[in-house]
Amino acid sequence: MPDPSHHDRVTNTSGAVGSVGDGERKHVVIVGASLAGLRSAEALRAHGFVGRLTIVGDEGSAPYDRPPLSKQYLSGAWGEEKLWLRARGFDELNLDLQLNVRAESLDVASLALSTSTGDIAFDGLVIATGARPRRLPEPLDHGDHAVVRTKAHSDELRDKLRDGAKVVVIGAGFIGAEVAATARCRGCEVTILEAAPLPLERQLGPDMAGVCAGLHERNGVTLHTGVTIVATTAKSVTLADGRSFAADVVVVGVGVQPNIEWLQGSGLTLGNGIECDETCRAAPSIVAVGDVACWPNARYDERARVEHWTNAAEMAEHGAATLLADLNGTPEAALSYMPVPYFWSDQYATKIQFLGRVGGFDEVRVVAGAADSGKLLALYRRGDRVVGALGLSMPRHVMAYRRLLLENASWREALASVPVAKAPGA
Ligand SMILES: Cc1cc2nc3c(=O)[nH]c(=O)nc-3n(C[C@H](O)[C@H](O)[C@H](O)COP(=O)(O)OP(=O)(O)OC[C@H]3O[C@@H](n4cnc5c(N)ncnc54)[C@H](O)[C@@H]3O)c2cc1C
Known part of the structure; x- marks a missing residue:
């Protein structure tokens, strides 16, 4: 159940x-x-x-x-x-x-x-x-590329993620990153191809997006960013710079x-x-x-x-x-719907959680843990307000910020509430 x-x-x-x-x-x-x-x-x-x-x-x-x-x-x-x-x-x-x-x-x-x-x-x-799932534009779209939205998609892909299989994932957004992580955990050889210079930059800002991108490398997955795909087959992807990647399965995660x-x-x-x-x-x-x-x-x-x-x-x-x-x-x-957005993503052994919205923030500050420790809590500031909280494997601490974000709390108040300031990495 x-x-x-x-x-x-x-x-x-x-x-x-x-x-x-x-x-x-x-x-x-x-x-x-x-x-x-x-x-x-x-x-x-x-x-x-x-x-x-x-x-x-x-x-x-x-x-x-x-x-x-x-x-x-x-x-x-x-x-x-x-x-x-x-x-x-x-x-x-x-x-x-x-x-x-x-x-x-x-x-x-x-x-x-x-x-x-x-x-x-x-x-x-x-x-x-x-x-x-959005598909690749013509003529790159290929019926044999895997996507993951339904149970049937997941069933079909699982059968292909055998130990040692070569997997190429197009797109390093949340779904692409999660599929890459799961494939890696099943013993696959995984390459991610991402068009943007840095995945998740829009959602998390450049610094924290970089930290999340680093998870792939630390777990033995190759991430190529800023790439342009010029050709695909069911089992290969070719880039504008001439590099070509053979695969047992190509997974498309482009939104x-x-x-x-x-x-x-x-x-x-x-x-x-x-x-x-x-x-x-x-x-x-x-x-x-x-x-x-x-x-x-x-x-x-x-x-x-x-x-x-x-x-x-x-x-x-x-x-x-x-x-x-x-x-x-x-x-x-009827009342206005005014949530503080929240999402989580599980990649490798890391739980990524984000509360709030970072568009146009002025500062992101790591207030507990550290990028290389695998545990981290970062707060986002716009003007004198806190507008977001990001956690890597710090579930309780992220959620503690929800009330402050709902209350549009000040940056000063948010910093004063850092629950783990005296115990980094806790
Ligand atoms: C693989 C995957 C992993 C995810 N992981 C996370 C995560 O870790 N964290 C997170 O926050 N979110 C995650 N999400 C997102 C989350 O699952 C979605 O936000 C959520 O499913 C949205 O629910 P929904 O009911 O709005 O839409 P959907 O779940 O898309 O459901 C819509 C339903 O409507 C049906 N439908 C469509 N058109 C018609 C029609 N004309 N007539 C009848 N039925 C129709 C569809 O077939 C579908 O069954 C994930 C999503 C996927 C696919």
Whole structure:
């Protein structure tokens, strides 16, 4: 049975909700049977929605967790039974879970959804269709390159990660780095090819991105950065400088794109995902949540789409509250969704965790541990405020900063709160 506690969860930031007065007569449909879709259903029921609830998902299995697909499940350490997001079943949610059903179009004006098995009328809609791996541009894209988004992808790749196999990973973002680390742990000979001068620089800033890049070298994985790929086959990659890398398997990890094509012409605003207002509302009685949703996070004065587990879970709860406000006829009761973003990544023996957002920071300071010790806590400053906290294998200490980030605490206060200042490396 899966234990959701293996995730480093940050609890909900959502606000007030109420039960739906005439909810028993209403029908809420959720499109996307994964983390955000399931959490939306759970939140709707938890907040008193007693009407009909339908989840439509185009995958064939019950909602499962994706983070282990590049880590414990890919390595073989975990079996399938640890992936299920709701091992205790769906009975208490009293919902109609329609698997292998694809939503094909939406008409916002008439509140009608067309699916591969027929039309569904609804009163409220949650869109949680997530994202899919971005492919290499033509003519570099090759059908035999591996990607990791689904359980089937992970199953297929695991079979190829045999001891001594040559693995070339294109892209050193989180998924690419995790696959590289897992492949290395399975005894593969791993090379990572990254177009940027430094992977994760946008997410972590140059200094800390450099520290994370160093993990690969320390673990026997070769990382080539600043490269341009000019040709690929199923089993090779050639660079503009003439170098060529033979592989038993080529893995592509160059980011994801939101699943929004089915919404063309629906009446929703599409851009970098589904464009929502600050409450997660895409249109009256329609919310979008998780990897597919883009919204203005007033905390950072920016419109963003976040592709991390904790956001999918938190945004689902918040979106459910907004939807209930609409169904209750009190849309003005919906609150702004203003989370402090959080993500983690497990690479080799290191747990990387980041709280906050670093765009435009003025300083990053290592306040505990050290880059070469494998344990480190770094704080990010913008002006006189703390805006981020990065931990390498310091889980408790990173999470201690969440409250300060939520409170927009001062840099001085953040430094005074360093929990391990007197015990570096603790
Ligand atoms: C390999 C991997 C490792 C990860 N590791 C981490 C990690 O360590 N830390 C972290 O913070 N985050 C991690 N993530 C990210 C995290 O898993 C995602 O943020 C999360 O899954 C997003 O959930 P979601 O429900 O919004 O979207 P998804 O999980 O993408 O689910 C969307 C669902 O909707 C379905 N769908 C799409 N279109 C339709 C349609 N038209 N009709 C019906 N169904 C449709 C999809 O098939 C899918 O089942 C990882 C992701 C992957 C893939």
